[in-house]
Every structure is written in structure tokens, then in C-alpha cells.
Amino acid sequence: MLTYLIRRLLVMIPIVLGVATIVFFAMRLAPGDPVRIIAGPQAPEDRVQEIREKYGFDKPLIVQYTIWLSQIVRGEFGNSVASGVPAIRMVTERLGATLELTISAFLVSLVLSVLLGTLAAVNQNGFIDNLVTFNAMLWLSMPGFWLGLMLMSVLAVAVPIFPISGRGDAFWTWEGIRHLILPAVTLALPSAGATARIVRSSLLETMSQDYVRTARSKGLKERLVVSKHVFRNSLIPLITLMALRLPALFGGAVIVESVFAWPGLGTLLIKAVFNRDYAITQTTALFIAALVILANLLADFMYSVADPRIRLD
Amino acid sequence: MKRKSSHLQVWLRAFRKNRLSIVGLVIVLGFIVSGLIGPYVAPYDPLKANYRETLQAPSWSHPMGTDQLGRDIFSRVLHGARTAIYVGFGVVILEAFIGIALGLLAGYFGGFLDTIIMRAVDMMLSIPAMVLALLIAGTSGGGLFTIILTMVIVSWAFFARLMRGQAILVRQMDYVESARAVGASHWRILIRHILPNTISVGIVFITLHIPYMLMFSAGLSFLGMGVRPPRPEWGQIIVSGRSLLHSAWWITTFPGLVLMLIVLGFNFLGDGLRDAFDPKQYIKG
Numbered sequence: 001m002l003t004y005l006i007r008r009l010l011v012m013i014p015i016v017l018g019v020a021t022i023v024f025f026a027m028r029l030a031p032g033d034p035v036r037i038i039a040g041p042q043a044p045e046d047r048v049q050e051i052r053e054k055y056g057f058d059k060p061l062i063v064q065y066t067i068w069l070s071q072i073v074r075g076e077f078g079n080s081v082a083s084g085v086p087a088i089r090m091v092t093e094r095l096g097a098t099l100e101l102t103i104s105a106f107l108v109s110l111v112l113s114v115l116l117g118t119l120a121a122v123n124q125n126g127f128i129d130n131l132v133t134f135n136a137m138l139w140l141s142m143p144g145f146w147l148g149l150m151l152m153s154v155l156a157v158a159v160p161i162f163p164i165s166g167r168g169d170a171f172w173t174w175e176g177i178r179h180l181i182l183p184a185v186t187l188a189l190p191s192a193g194a195t196a197r198i199v200r201s202s203l204l205e206t207m208s209q210d211y212v213r214t215a216r217s218k219g220l221k222e223r224l225v226v227s228k229h230v231f232r233n234s235l236i237p238l239i240t241l242m243a244l245r246l247p248a249l250f251g252g253a254v255i256v257e258s259v260f261a262w263p264g265l266g267t268l269l270i271k272a273v274f275n276r277d278y279a280i281t282q283t284t285a286l287f288i289a290a291l292v293i294l295a296n297l298l299a300d301f302m303y304s305v306a307d308p309r310i311r312l313d
Numbered sequence: 314m315k316r317k318s319s320h321l322q323v324w325l326r327a328f329r330k331n332r333l334s335i336v337g338l339v340i341v342l343g344f345i346v347s348g349l350i351g352p353y354v355a356p357y358d359p360l361k362a363n364y365r366e367t368l369q370a371p372s373w374s375h376p377m378g379t380d381q382l383g384r385d386i387f388s389r390v391l392h393g394a395r396t397a398i399y400v401g402f403g404v405v406i407l408e409a410f411i412g413i414a415l416g417l418l419a420g421y422f423g424g425f426l427d428t429i430i431m432r433a434v435d436m437m438l439s440i441p442a443m444v445l446a447l448l449i450a451g452t453s454g455g456g457l458f459t460i461i462l463t464m465v466i467v468s469w470a471f472f473a474r475l476m477r478g479q480a481i482l483v484r485q486m487d488y489v490e491s492a493r494a495v496g497a498s499h500w501r502i503l504i505r506h507i508l509p510n511t512i513s514v515g516i517v518f519i520t521l522h523i524p525y526m527l528m529f530s531a532g533l534s535f536l537g538m539g540v541r542p543p544r545p546e547w548g549q550i551i552v553s554g555r556s557l558l559h560s561a562w563w564i565t566t567f568p569g570l571v572l573m574l575i576v577l578g579f580n581f582l583g584d585g586l587r588d589a590f591d592p593k594q595y596i597k598g
Binding site for chain 1: 432435436438441442443449451452552555559562565569573580581
């Protein structure tokens with residue numbers, strides 16, 4: 001187990017470096033001079049030159065890249081050009097809000113999809129099955145931001161049950177929950193729609209296995225057959241699938257945060273991109289990628305918990 | 314004696330059996346037709362402001378209402394269909410070339426080439442597509458071609474990984490073995506054997522990926538980094554009604570409903586195609 005962990009962490013290093021490289025060059029592919037944006041349109045030429053030298057934009061791209069890479073390896077992420085605050089501090093301050101949103105959305109989506117998928121599978125081709133399948137399809141066919149605006153328009157504007165936007169207190173307080181519900185549901189529904197369909201088909205496939213027929217034929221109650229025999233054996237595809245949804249969840253959070261003015265990494269990233277604030281943009285993107293990579297690692301560990309036959313070394 | 318039906322006939326029968334896939338096909342065809350003729354049949358100019366008819370609720374003359382500049386939402390949605398066609402189909406065509414080429418090469422040859430390509434895929438998939446797209450599109454302005462290119466860059470890896478998996482499956486088939494035994498070149502095997510036997514999975518993927526790209530493009534517009542005005546785009550129309558949710562709900566609601574309907578259509582069609590391509594159908598047929 002330990003060797004496996006070490007090996008996995010070592011494999012992560014080139015991936016993280018590669019991601020860092022992609023992030024660096026993605027922002028510089030574009031024409032347009034960041035220095036002009038920082039300095040403002042009316043800045044005199046010598047001031048522009050001064051800023052250019054201060055942030056190293058006068059050096060060739062490949063030199064900028066090596067300097068930046070050697071800095072992030074040492075844990076120096078640079079300062080925001082707009083406010084001068086260290087990028088790492090701005091990112092860690094907002095990390096909590098994004099994790100709160102994505103983890104609650106993940107849980108909502110997990111509970112909904114397992115519940116609905118199971119309901120559909122045990123009522124195969126019945127009314128409930130059709131209802132669930134249709135709803136799942138509907139949810140995954142809605143653009144996240146539009147769903148957010150619609151929920152907002154009905155549940156915050158027309159019937160003001162929930163606040164329109166922003167983050168309340170800590171999530172265990174009533175105010176915190178009230179602010180969290182709409183963004184979390186908006187982020188969760190498309191994902192739940194996709195997963196519920198897979199849960200359904202995975203359960204149905206397991207139900208046609210011989211050991212399930214054996215369990216039924218020995219007179220076991222249907223509820224026990226489903227919970228003990230079918231469910232346990234359908235967990236693995238579910239874990240794979242949920243792990244695969246994670247990048248989409250973190251990506252979707254960028255949009256949902258923007259809809260509900262949620263003070264997380266997504267809104268930080270968008271603002272930084274608009275301001276050409278390279279230090280912030282690159283650090284935020286790197287952190288989000290690191291979250292995705294860690295989540296995938298976690299999913300691998302979950303396999304071995306769900307299925308003892310899978311050994312991790 | 315019963316006549317043996319051809320593969321195509323079996324396939325068509327399987328496809329027709331699924332009523333939802335026919336519904337999907339009709340919606341998708343409707344979308345393509347509106348994209349082609351929409352701009353010519355739209356009742357109003359999508360860009361011309363009309364200050365005497367601002368923020369009108371849906372009526373016979375403006376079925377989807379008007380926006381704060383008095384522009385007819387329905388006409389803007391029709392023009393937006395053209396943009397959506399460019400984006401949706403443009404992205405998947407480019408992506409299919411890259412994904413099929415890299416995926417099949419990696420899966421067929423394996424070894425070092427496979428390692429290189431799959432490492433690149435791993436890296437691309439570690440950054441959420443929306444985050445990477447923001448980095449690229451946010452700094453490079455919103456020309457239609459730039460947006461299409463951005464979306465290809467952030468999404469080719471899914472396709473490459475899928476096609477690689479398929480190529481590995483097909484590579485082990487007896488007919489590939491025999492082709493190699495009679496001295497066929499790698500190139501010939503790739504084009505004549507691997508490609509045709511993996512393409513059905515690719516077609517299903519493309520069908521299910523177009524709607525995803527339509528939603529993605531709308532999402533970029535929502536963040537202010539998509540296709541730039543004046544070209545009408547659905548995400549843009551939706552976002553223009555954002556601050557008017559309480560008074561002019563139609564601006565946000567209708568373009569979103571249209572987008573959702575089209576996404577549903579593609580999803581129904583894709584599911585139907587997948588079932589119809591399923592080899593189990595041929596055993597039954």
C-alpha cells in the first residue's frame with residue numbers, strides 16, 4: 001500500500017509539471033500586452049517600460065518560463081499585479097468556499113443519483129423508471145448557468161425563499177445553508193442526471209447475474225438482495241464514474257460561482273483573467289488541477305475499499 | 314427461406330425501434346435547418362435597436378418578447394442557431410481529426426508513442442476544460458474561430474482516449490492478425506481495418522459531444538469570454554437578461570429553453586445510435 005502511494009505520488013510530479021507548462025503557455029498564446037493593461041491606457045512610455053522590467057516581461061518567453069517554473073518548484077507563486085498581495089494567500093483564502101460548494105454538490109449529486117438510479121432499476125420499465133430516466137436526461141441537457149438563473153428567478157426573485165447570491169456564514173449555520181442550497185443544487189443536478197443513468201444500468205446488469213438469482217431463489221427478501229448482493233457489486237463503476245465527473249464539477253463550479261457571486265476560486269480566476277493578472281491566474285489554475293489530481297488518487301483508494309479483490313500494490 | 318437482412322437494414326430497424334431517437338433526429342434536423350435558413354426567414358433584424366418596442370412581453374408579433382434595445386428575441390435566437398452550427402460542428406470536426414488520429418496511433422502501435430500521447434491526455438484531463446478555456450479564450454479575444462479553436466484544444470483528449478481504447482480492442486482481432494500475416498502495411502491496416510471498426514463508437518461520441526460543446530460555448534459567453542457581439546449567440550442573449558430576471562424573464566428563459574431542447578435532441582439521437590450500433594442487435598436481427 002505504501003509503495004503504491006509513493007509510486008502514485010511520483011507519477012503525479014510530471015503530470016503537475018506538464019499542467020504547469022500548459023497553464024503558462026495557454027495564457028501567453030494570445031496577442032495583447034499585459035503590461036499595457038496593468039499600467040492603464042494613459043501610462044507614459046517610461047512607466048510601461050519600468051513595469052515590463054519589474055515583472056520580467058521584457059525577457060524572452062522561454063526565460064520567463066524557466067524562471068517561473070523554478071519559482072513554483074520552490075513554492076513561490078508571485079504577487080498579484082493588481083493588488084500586490086501574494087497569489088498563494090489569495091488562492092488559499094478562497095479555497096474553502098470552492099471546496100464547500102463542490103463537496104456539497106458532490107454529496108447532493110451522489111445521494112440523488114444513487115437514490116433515483118436504484119428506484120429506477122428496481123422498477124425497471126415502470127412509471128417511476130420512466131419518470132427518473134426522463135428527469136435525468138432533462139438535467140444533463142441544461143446548461144449549468146441557465147439552470148442557476150432559472151432557479152434564482154423562481155426561488156429567489158419570484159418567491160424569495162433563498163438569497164439571490166453571495167455566501168452566508170459558515171455552512172453549519174442556517175444562513176450559511178440558505179446561501180449554499182441554490183448554488184450546490186445548480187452544480188449537482190447535471191452531474192446527478194448523468195450518474196443516475198449509469199447507476200440504473202449498472203444495477204440492472206448486476207441484477208441479471210447468477211449470484212443474484214441464487215440469492216432470490218433461496219427466498220431472500222428483495223430489499224436484502226438489492227442492498228447486500230446487487231448494491232455492493234455495482235459500487236465500482238459508480239466510483240469510477242463519480243471520479244470522472246470531478247473535473248467537470250470543478251469546471252462547472254467556475255460558472256456556478258459566477259452566477260451566484262460565490263467568493264471562490266472560480267470568481268477569482270475570472271477576475272484575474274480579465275485583469276491579465278498572470279500570477280493569480282496561474283496559481284488558481286494550478287490549484288484547481290491539483291484538486292482534480294488528488295481527487296482521482298482518492299478514487300483509486302476507494303476502489304480497494306469497495307472491492308477487496310483489487311490490490312493496490 | 315427467409316431472406317437474410319443486410320447490416321444496414323438491421324441497423325435501421327434497431328434505430329427505428331427506439332421512438333425517442335426518432336424524436337431526437339427530428340429535433341436535430343430542425344436545428345440544422347434553422348441554422349441554414351434561419352437568418353433568411355427571421356421576422357426582424359437581430360441587431361437593429363427599436364426603442365419604441367423595448368422589453369415587450371411575448372406576443373403574436375414577438376413570440377419570445379423583446380430585449381432592452383427592442384430587438385426581437387425570436388429573430389436573435391434564429392440567427393444564433395447559425396452561430397451554434399458553426400461552433401458545434403466546427404469543434405467536433407476538428408476534434409474528430411485530432412482525436413481519431415492520435416487515439417488510433419496510440420492504441421495501435423502502443424509502446425513509446427502510446428506513452429507520450431497518453432501522458433499528454435492525462436495532463437489535459439487534469440485541468441477542467443472550462444478553466445483551461447478561460448485561460449486561452451480570456452486572453453485572446455472572442456473571434457468565432459478563436460472560440461472554436463479554444464474548445465478543440467480543451468476537449469480533444471476525451472476523444473483521443475476513447476479511440477485509443479477502441480483501437481486496443483480491435484488490434485487483437487483475428488482479421489487484423491490475418492491482414493498482417495498476408496503482408497498488409499500498418500497504414501493499410503489502420504485505414505481499412507482499425508478505422509472502420511472503431512468509427513461507430515466515434516460517431517456516437519460526436520453526437521453526444523456536439524450538445525456538450527453548445528452548452529460549453531454558451532457558458533463561455535456567460536462569463537463574457539465567448540463569441541463576441543454583434544454576432545448573436547444563445548449564451549449572450551441569456552446573459553443579457555440576467556439583471557432583468559424580475560421584470561423581463563423571457564429574455565433569459567426562451568433562448569435557454571431552445572438550447573435545452575436541442576441538447577435533448579442530440580442526447581436522444583446519440584443514445585439511439587449507441588443502441589443501434591450495439592453488436593447485440595445483430596445477433597437478434
